[in-house]
Amino acid sequence: xxxxxxxxxxxxxxxxxxxxxxxxxxxxxxxxxxxxxxxxxxxxxxxxxxxxxxxxxxxxxxxxxxxxxxxxxxxxxxxxxxxxxxxxxxxxxxxxxxxxxxxxxxxxxxxxxxxxxxxxxxxxxxxxxxxxxxxxxxxxxxxxxxxxxxxxxxxxxxxxxxxxxxxxxxxxxxxxxxxxxxxxxxxxxxxxxxxxxxxxxxxxxxxxxxxxxxxxxxxxxxxxxxxxxxxxxxxxxxxxxxxxxxx
Amino acid sequence: xxxxxxxxxxxxxxxxxxxxxxxxxxxxxxxxxxxxxxxxxxxxxxxxxxxxxxxxxxxxxxxxxxxxxxxxxxxxxxxxxxxxxxxxxxxxxxxxxxxxxxxxxxxxxxxxxxxxxxxxxxxxxxxxxxxxxxxxxxxxxxxxxxxxxxxxxxxxxxxxxxxxxxxxxxxxxxxxxxxxxxxxxxxxxxxxxxxxxxxxxxxxxxxxxxxxxxxxxxxxxxxxxxxxxxxxxxxxxxxxxxxxxxxxxxxxxxxxxxxxxxxxxxxxxxxxxxxxxxxxxxxxxxxxxxxxxxxxxxxxxxxxxxxxxxxxxxxxxxx
Numbered sequence: 001x002x003x004x005x006x007x008x009x010x011x012x013x014x015x016x017x018x019x020x021x022x023x024x025x026x027x028x029x030x031x032x033x034x035x036x037x038x039x040x041x042x043x044x045x046x047x048x049x050x051x052x053x054x055x056x057x058x059x060x061x062x063x064x065x066x067x068x069x070x071x072x073x074x075x076x077x078x079x080x081x082x083x084x085x086x087x088x089x090x091x092x093x094x095x096x097x098x099x100x101x102x103x104x105x106x107x108x109x110x111x112x113x114x115x116x117x118x119x120x121x122x123x124x125x126x127x128x129x130x131x132x133x134x135x136x137x138x139x140x141x142x143x144x145x146x147x148x149x150x151x152x153x154x155x156x157x158x159x160x161x162x163x164x165x166x167x168x169x170x171x172x173x174x175x176x177x178x179x180x181x182x183x184x185x186x187x188x189x190x191x192x193x194x195x196x197x198x199x200x201x202x203x204x205x206x207x208x209x210x211x212x213x214x215x216x217x218x219x220x221x222x223x224x225x226x227x228x229x230x231x232x233x234x235x236x237x238x239x240x241x242x243x244x245x246x247x
Numbered sequence: 248x249x250x251x252x253x254x255x256x257x258x259x260x261x262x263x264x265x266x267x268x269x270x271x272x273x274x275x276x277x278x279x280x281x282x283x284x285x286x287x288x289x290x291x292x293x294x295x296x297x298x299x300x301x302x303x304x305x306x307x308x309x310x311x312x313x314x315x316x317x318x319x320x321x322x323x324x325x326x327x328x329x330x331x332x333x334x335x336x337x338x339x340x341x342x343x344x345x346x347x348x349x350x351x352x353x354x355x356x357x358x359x360x361x362x363x364x365x366x367x368x369x370x371x372x373x374x375x376x377x378x379x380x381x382x383x384x385x386x387x388x389x390x391x392x393x394x395x396x397x398x399x400x401x402x403x404x405x406x407x408x409x410x411x412x413x414x415x416x417x418x419x420x421x422x423x424x425x426x427x428x429x430x431x432x433x434x435x436x437x438x439x440x441x442x443x444x445x446x447x448x449x450x451x452x453x454x455x456x457x458x459x460x461x462x463x464x465x466x467x468x469x470x471x472x473x474x475x476x477x478x479x480x481x482x483x484x485x486x487x488x489x490x491x492x493x494x495x496x497x498x499x500x501x502x503x504x505x506x507x508x509x510x511x512x513x514x515x516x517x518x519x520x521x522x523x524x525x526x527x528x529x530x531x532x533x534x535x536x537x538x539x540x541x542x543x544x545x546x547x548x549x550x551x552x553x554x555x556x557x558x559x560x561x562x563x564x565x566x
Contacts, residue, residue, distance in 0.1 A: 056449075057451075058448075058449070077451060078449070078450065078451030079451050082451070088449070090449060092445075092446075093446075094443075094445070094446040094449040094450060095443070095446055096438070096439050096442040096443040096446050096447065096509065097442065097443065098438070098442040098443075098505075098509040098510050099438060099439065099442055099509075103435060103438075103439075107435070107439055107446075107447070107450045107452070108436075108439075108447075108450035108451045108452050109450075109451075110432045110435055112432050115431075116431050116432045116433060117430055117431055117432075118430055118431060118432055118435060120430075
């Protein structure tokens with residue numbers, strides 16, 4: 001266990017969330033420190049996705065508190081969550097295939113001139129800069145439709161959002177399940193790079209071996225509860241797998 | 248420069264514009280009386296009502312929804328307007344009432360669609376029948392005269408040289424909606440909502456608000472189109488606009504709008520509506536049976552859909 005006096009960047013205190021009679025999250029407490037990469041593990045239905053949705057503002061908890069830098073916050077919308085520096089990267093990248101790259105990067109947070117007119121030139125230029133800084137290959141033009149990109153390139157569009165909007169925490173919900181081995185490595189290298197720059201990440205996956213390379217600490221969920229936290233050095237992939245499968 | 252020309256022609260509006268121009272050139276060369284002033288005037292008068300209706304519903308279709316009830320709004324709005332005008336209400340007030348009716352029908356369609364999660368196809372089939380019934384009731388099944396005078400006549404039904412004022416309205420509305428869709432933030436949200444609803448929501452876009460707004464735009468444009476169509480013939484027919492929703496789909500598809508949402512332009516629809524009337528006009532001048540018109544349009548729709556697919560593939564290769 002991590003024992004420290006440092007104030008966690010995000011802290012959940014006794015958070016619960018029900019859907020009708022289903023208790024998706026039960027009295028869950030969790031700390032995410034600055035620059036830490038946290039692996040969120042659990043079988044299907046353990047509450048991983050619900051937890052991510054609460055943190056990204058798409059669901060609201062029924063009880064309990066969320067603290068950011070020690071202060072209680074309400075995450076009532078995606079905008080609330082991004083304002084606090086939380087950015088979510090989904091399995092399907094949450095991109096609009098029929099839209100071009102720069103419009104996707106700035107989707108929902110477009111740069112505008114007066115009266116809601118889009119500043120297309122600025123978005124185009126900034127997108128190019130951000131993609132170059134990520135080091136993704138092969139996106140020849142930011143005016144290309146996203147549907148013409150590979151899975152990894154699509155994910156880099158989502159990553160570009162996090163980089164441009166200077167997120168402090170990345171929530172990665174199965175980010176590599178649609179990617180090739182090479183592309184998966186690209187995403188993992190990027191998570192490590194962000195970690196070195198002090199950016200935290202919460203990595204959700206049920207491919208344990210995948211996560212094991214990247215994260216510092218594991219949190220295991222079962223039936224919506226936090227059933228254990230382990231540092232990476234303390235535990236092997238097999239042991240983790242056993243804990244997840246216990247009933 | 249060569250590349251730019253290629254891009255222009257492979258863009259949705261570019262390729263459809265090329266088709267329109269080719270049609271005009273061929274017709275001018277081979278069809279008698281095509282270039283006569285009376286024929287051109289006729290064309291420019293015929294296009295706007297379908298055109299205005301179609302660009303409104305194009306915005307809605309880009310957001311991923313469709314409204315079959317626009318044909319009923321196309322009759323209801325001018326009908327109420329004409330009845331108010333008949334009892335002596337100020338014409339501008341009557342027009343405003345018509346637009347409010349259009350907006351209200353759109354609002355109710357939109358709210359029912361997003362709140363129930365039902366396909367808009369079902370919701371608006373119901374609305375189409377409901378509002379058509381209401382038109383017949385308020386008009387008692389009769390036609391109602393709608394003879395505009397003075398400045399109102401100039402605005403809604405007059406000619407400036409060869410060009411009808413209605414066509415100018417059509418061009419202005421197309422320009423406004425084109426800017427709204429492609430240059431403004433809200434327009435970007437409309438494309439995102441139709442292109443990938445879940446992604447748009449994940450990025451914090453209020454997709455319900457986007458869709459309801461698009462339904463309202465479609466309703467207002469249908470009301471406006473109905474006013475124009477009635478003003479043109481000085482009468483409101485309670486049955487006008489039956490089947491026009493499908494003709495609007497045809498104009499949109501010819502213009503390159505994707506039925507599933509996320510892709511489309513009002514400029515394409517502007518050209519699409521123009522092409523449909525040009526074909527109709529050519530067939531008339533060539534004395535082809537009017538009965539065959541629908542068959543021709545059917546063929547054109549299918550060819551246009553195939554052409555759009557090819558153009559889309561080509562456009563992808565350029566980058």
